[in-house]
Amino acid sequence: MVLKGRVAVVTGGTAGLGRVIARTLTDAGATVVSASRGAPASGDRFPVDVTDRASVDALVSGVQDRYGGLDILVANAGISRPGPLVGLPVSQWDEVLATNLTGVLHCVQAAAPLLRASGAGRVVTVSSLLARRPVVGAGAYSVSKAAVETLTRVLAAELSGDGITVNAVAPGVVDEGMGRQILANERLWGRLRGSLASGRAATGDEVARAVLFLASPDSSYVNGHVLHVDGGLDY
Template sequence: MAGRKAAVTGASRGIGRAIALALAAAGADVGLVARSLSDLEKVADEVRALGRTAVVAHMDVTDADSVNGAVDDVHRRLGGLDVMVNNSGVVSAGHALDTTLAEWDRVLDTNLRGTFVCCQAAGRHLTAQGAGKVINVASHFGLMAVPGFSAYCASKAAILHLTRVLAIEWARHGVQVNAIAPGYVETDLSADVRENPELKDRVLQRIPARRMADAAEIGPLAVLLASSQSDYMTGSVLVIDGGQSI
């Protein structure tokens, strides 16, 4: 990854932060993108402590102008863009009959539309230069039918299929598009589960490994997909969920 330039959305915490630090540790300069600039600056300091360049940019993935502006800004300030990691997303729980259209739209706009707009913004740069990597962070819920998560499951399943379509479209341009599908990870998004002993026990009983992942365990998969070691790998989904979706 030495000398490569990567952008990571949702990089202020959790999986996004872990991926950004893993890419930096492997030698990449990193553009950190999210809505909270103050939190991004803390991660930027961690990247710089690894000896790499870090820039931060504000992005609201539900706003196409914000996305295009942030991606172009990172491209300019890093002096290029080789890797785009689309990690921003929200979780929503609620049975289908109780899910309002406003909530459905919020989840789909953030997770699916946001991922598409980010792919499109980065793809213009990557296809023009004839090389690059796009990594979409989906979920094992995109592979499973989970009651109570209709909007979230639909959004993540769609991201997986979008990944495959873009992989075909951009292969001739030297751009590989792959996805990571994590299971339960110890981040802020799983706090409600981890802080409820009864619920946590039920969740862990459904995971063959009987534990959640540490966010740092996702980083090496992103490094693989961002590196030249995966140049003949496109349209693939790397599942890391302790065996839950088998």
């Protein structure tokens, strides 16, 4: 029960990979709030739109009211809008960056006072293999994840004096959520599989256990790191 007594928020924790992460942190003893746009305001769920700072503020103050603090933020909510960049409607580009990049910043800014008060705050962001291996057809997504990795490093340096660590996991293809759409697309999966040494997708658990490490006291001296959870690349 490495997270006993800790309070965690997982954005996008109601579906796909986020749901597996939320379950894994719960199994490790944490009290976990799963937040997403469609989440009801009841039990361990809370509605939030990470693109809207006021909505994120309401989530954080709701968690403070109910649980008295916050120790762990997993900024997992993310979307993709496929299509070549040259023809991508700017509204879709904006949507991806607002969710995947600005959404992470909103969450960290809003949560920072509580994470500071925790004394051992943990932020885990969720990048992607596509940050370092961008894919034509997922350009906006790839760019957003590359930016998330830089955001993670800068925030790690800014917050280290407050006892907060900020790290990222960068999964390859996961057999959960949006990864299942890739697995169902023979052409795209064929291309991606060729760059994975394992030749297979990760299970949600394989990624969630890496998140658990970065969310736990075991990673106290790991900061500003991008942990690739992709089974290794095939060079």
